[in-house]
Every structure is written in C-alpha cells, then in structure tokens.
Amino acid sequence: MFEHLNAQAQDKIMALMVEYREDPRDTKVDLGVGVYKDPTGNTPVMRAVKAAEQRLIDTETTKSYTALAGDPAFVNALSGLVLGDAVEADRLAGAAQPGGTGAIHQALELAKMANPDVTIWVSQPTWPNHLSIIKHLKLPMVEYSYFDNDTRAVDFGAMMSDLDGVKQGDVVILHGCCHNPTGANLNLEQWREVTELLGKKGALPLIDIAYQGFGDGLEADAAGVRHVASTLDEALIAASCSKNFGVYRERTGLLMAKTPDEKLKTVTQQNLTHLNRQNFSFPPDHGARVVQMILDDPTLRADWESELEDVRTTMLALRKQLAEALQARTGSDRFGFIAEHRGMFSRLGATPEQVNAMKEKHGIYMVGDSRMNIAGLNKDTVDILADAIVDAGV
Structure with missing residues (x-):
C-alpha cells in the first residue's frame, strides 16, 4: 500500500x-x-537549565508517568510567566505539549472540535509550519495582510481591513511578540484595536508566543497577550520554551485556553486532556520539569x-x-x-x-x-x- x-x-x-x-x-x-x-x-545550555537538570538528576526518584495534561506545577508556572494575573485560575485550562508546534496543532484540533466549520486566519507572511499544520488538518484558511514590504513595518490599516471579514467562530492566529518571519510587531494600542475587533466579530484569537523575553523583555513581550486574555471571554495561547529557555530538543510547550466560566473551563480541560491522549498520551516531562524548577526557585529564576x-x-x-x-x-x-x-x-x-x-x-x-x-x-x-x-x- x-x-x-x-x-x-x-x-x-x-x-x-x-x-x-x-x-x-x-x-x-x-x-x-x-x-x-x-x-x-x-x-x-543556559546556566539555570544546567543547574536545574543537575538538581533533577540528584532528586528524581521515578520515571513513571505524570499526568495526561502534564505536571500541574509546570502548567501553573509557565501560565504565570505568560499571563501573569490576567486570567483567573478558575477560567484557565491548560495542558503541556511537545513544544510550541504541538501546542499549535492541539489548538487547531480543539478549534475544529468546537466548530467543525471553523476558518483559520493567518498573517501574510507567517511561520510556515502554521500553514503546514492547517493544511494537514484540512482546515479552510484565509490570509490577512500584515507586513508592508516597502516600509518593512506592520501594515496595520490593511490588516484591520482584512480582519473585518472574520466571522463568528473563526480562529485568528496572532504572533504574541517577535513576529516570525518579519520581526515587525504590533504595539499595545494596535493590540487593543485588534482585540476590540475580534470581540465584536465573535472570533477566537489563537496567540502563538514562542519568543517571550527576546524582544523588549519578559513583561513587555507578554503585554499584548495579557490584554487579549484579560479582555475577551475566550482565547487560546500556545507557548514555547524552546527559545527563551534554550531547551529546543526537549520539546517543551503549553496550550492554554481562557474560558468564559468555571463550568466551561472543566469541559475544555477535559478536551485538552483527551487530545493529548489521542495524539501522544503523556507529554514530555524532562524539559517541563526543568522549566518549572527554574520558574519556582527564586535563585534559578534570577539567573535565568x-x-x-x-x-x-x-x-x-x-x-x-x-x-x-x-x-x-x-x-x-x-x-x-x-x-x-x-x-x-x-x-x-x-x-x-x-x-x-x-x-x-x-x-x-x-x-x-x-x-x-x-x-x-x-x-x-x-x-x-x-x-x-x-x-x-x-
């Protein structure tokens, strides 16, 4: 065959x-x-990663499974880094993923389960793997204007004009910071305008944040993501640790879902766990454990x-x-x-x-x-x- x-x-x-x-x-x-x-x-290999790995080697007593959604301590630590206090805990579902790529893939599968007629909107240009995964999942896609090839800056007017065509239930992929491949970012006022538009249209933002800390700093790089998550009832956020922790080969990522209420958080969490089970069962733990140890230890975190x-x-x-x-x-x-x-x-x-x-x-x-x-x-x-x-x- x-x-x-x-x-x-x-x-x-x-x-x-x-x-x-x-x-x-x-x-x-x-x-x-x-x-x-x-x-x-x-x-x-970053100094804090080396130190955390050594500590893990010295203290780890088992290689048994953790949980289908990953270690809750990792989910809490990384969601805190990305979102701060922008979302209440009883409205945030989350599941560890094999890298940012895994998080994007699961987010799109979740969107398809929630709305079989979903259309995915992506910036022109965008990270090529966005397009590849969308194609692999056989999802309809529309490109929206983003980059002005003459000024090498965001063409915000064209972007907003195109996004005016999104429909209720569509998913709009946004780059949280350090746009790949252009390097041109939205400013905070533009984030506010995009958020307002998506709220009016009833579209779901899927924010891919793979470079937090590489742009203007950890807090500034997360400002747009936090505004979206604190303003809209629903949002998906795919976070990667490959770059800012340098754990590329450990495949360490997280998919977060901001939900309208606690009841829907429970249902969404069940679906995130279900998707993990169907695709790979338990997510990788080594990189996630290292990241969690760094974020939860004041000395390691300061060095990182x-x-x-x-x-x-x-x-x-x-x-x-x-x-x-x-x-x-x-x-x-x-x-x-x-x-x-x-x-x-x-x-x-x-x-x-x-x-x-x-x-x-x-x-x-x-x-x-x-x-x-x-x-x-x-x-x-x-x-x-x-x-x-x-x-x-x-």
Whole structure:
C-alpha cells in the first residue's frame, strides 16, 4: 500500500542547513535556521537549565508517568510567566505539549472540535509550519495582510481591513511578540484595536508566543497577550520554551485556553486532556520539569532572567550594528527598520534572486523570502553581511 503515498516536499530551511554545512568557505554565515547562537556560533545550555537538570538528576526518584495534561506545577508556572494575573485560575485550562508546534496543532484540533466549520486566519507572511499544520488538518484558511514590504513595518490599516471579514467562530492566529518571519510587531494600542475587533466579530484569537523575553523583555513581550486574555471571554495561547529557555530538543510547550466560566473551563480541560491522549498520551516531562524548577526557585529564576536579558541585548546590539553598517555604506537610513524589529528575525525585503546572489557570491545563507536570523551574526560577521546586502543591490 505504500505505493499510494505521495512524495513530500523537503523543508526549505532543513535543505538550506545541508547546503550551508557543505559550503567549504570560512566566511560563510548561517542566517537560516531559527535557533539562538552565541558569538562563537554555539547554541549554549543556559546556566539555570544546567543547574536545574543537575538538581533533577540528584532528586528524581521515578520515571513513571505524570499526568495526561502534564505536571500541574509546570502548567501553573509557565501560565504565570505568560499571563501573569490576567486570567483567573478558575477560567484557565491548560495542558503541556511537545513544544510550541504541538501546542499549535492541539489548538487547531480543539478549534475544529468546537466548530467543525471553523476558518483559520493567518498573517501574510507567517511561520510556515502554521500553514503546514492547517493544511494537514484540512482546515479552510484565509490570509490577512500584515507586513508592508516597502516600509518593512506592520501594515496595520490593511490588516484591520482584512480582519473585518472574520466571522463568528473563526480562529485568528496572532504572533504574541517577535513576529516570525518579519520581526515587525504590533504595539499595545494596535493590540487593543485588534482585540476590540475580534470581540465584536465573535472570533477566537489563537496567540502563538514562542519568543517571550527576546524582544523588549519578559513583561513587555507578554503585554499584548495579557490584554487579549484579560479582555475577551475566550482565547487560546500556545507557548514555547524552546527559545527563551534554550531547551529546543526537549520539546517543551503549553496550550492554554481562557474560558468564559468555571463550568466551561472543566469541559475544555477535559478536551485538552483527551487530545493529548489521542495524539501522544503523556507529554514530555524532562524539559517541563526543568522549566518549572527554574520558574519556582527564586535563585534559578534570577539567573535565568539575567542570562535571557544578555541574549536579548546581544541581539539588539547586533541589529543596531548592522543598521549602522548599512547606513554608512549606502548613505541612507532605509535599513533602519532592522534596528526597530524585535526578536531573532527580520525580513530584509530582498528578492529571491538577490538572496541567491548573496549566497553564491558571499556565502550568506538566509531563507528565500529574505528572512534572516539576527542571532546567526556576531560582531565580526556583520560587515560581511552588510557588504553582501549592498553588493546584491537590496
């Protein structure tokens, strides 16, 4: 029966990684894969993670199952980090997931169970896996305007005009902060306007927050999410720990559902648990336990927040250095948006032909739509990238 299977397209970023590894040039620069790298090109294990893991090894007495929805201590700790006190406990359901990807997948399955006629709205552009999961689940999808390729900023007027077409029961995917792939974020006033529109339309926001702490800080990055969750009766929030805790391979995530009342919280929690059971039974626990230990221990948490702040400010410094290098080379401030964007990514605005030229001539590897991972730079490679951008005529 396997002869009836169709070949699947290779993931473009994974293919780019292979091509980069095979490039013999010493000056090559990897701006493709979405992982944080320190100035030496390493993706480090954070100090607090190391300490928590050692403590876990020393104290763990069993590898038995936890619970279908994950350890409640993890659910409480991570929901507290993301939402603060924006949602009362008796209105918040939650279940641990295998990473942010698992949380998005389960959120869309939950939405389909709640409304078989649901349509999913996604920003243009968005994280490619949003589109892939929606397609895999055979859900109708509509794209809404988000990014202005000329200004490299949010095209908020076009966004709101498009979202005026959402229907009651539709799901609108929003990026909580550090928009992937553009790096262009909504400000708080724009969050308020989007929230008001979704409330009037009766649409359900699904907020994907994968980079909390990478933009303007832990609290500021969560401000939009908290406003939505505190204002609307219903919301879904998918959180990932891959980036801000650096536990990529541990697959640590959480799906939260804000419900109108305690009764519906109970029903929603039952459905979250049911979905976990059908898809993978018990979620991974090691990364979740480590994250919970860090968040609940004042000393570990302080060290984690300090290192996370170093990561954030390092990326901001690289953004500023690149913007200044390009300004010096072009005599123009047209690349100033790089310093204004937040998180790991910026969309440069180059054509696929220009992206390919930078790769072939300068060894600069970025995704074909010109999304570049700022964290793939260091102070010595900024000039290499700036020269390549100017030489390609971006």
